[in-house]
Amino acid sequence: MEGLLCPACHVTVRPEDYFCYNCGQNLRPKPLSTSFSSQLVVYLKSLLLPPWGVILGMRYLRQPDRRSKLVGWAAIILTVVILVVVIKLTMNMITLVNDQVGQQLQNYSL
Incomplete structure (x- = not known):
């Protein structure tokens, strides 16, 4: 299973991540x-x-x-x-x- 790319720094991130581990970019909203x-x-x-x-x-x-x-x-x-x-x-x-x-x-x- 291939990961997603961070829109800011283009590093591969896991699908379940909420934030990029490299730059801290918000990848998807945190659940309430x-x-x-x-x-x-x-x-x-x-x-x-x-x-x-x-x-x-x-x-x-x-x-x-x-x-x-x-x-x-x-x-x-x-x-x-x-x-x-x-x-x-x-x-x-x-x-x-x-x-x-x-x-x-x-x-x-x-």
Whole structure:
């Protein structure tokens, strides 16, 4: 099995290398971590910064391994659930304030 050539220094490198051993050139992107701590960070960002969770989820979905894809789907699902809950709570709050203002206006007109 023949190795690949580094685009910068044209040295033969192994197919599984991420960096050229000669010049340090990045040969392919490093896979995203799926450790417990990195998953926790992804899920917290999905919960606290909902639009960001979709972006993180898409990054993980592009990875080839199954675990990364599961992390990506979980981040996207968490983001969608949080957005739906926040929208529902906001609509309830707007309705409540609108009703209270309407009652106050009726009290002043009498």
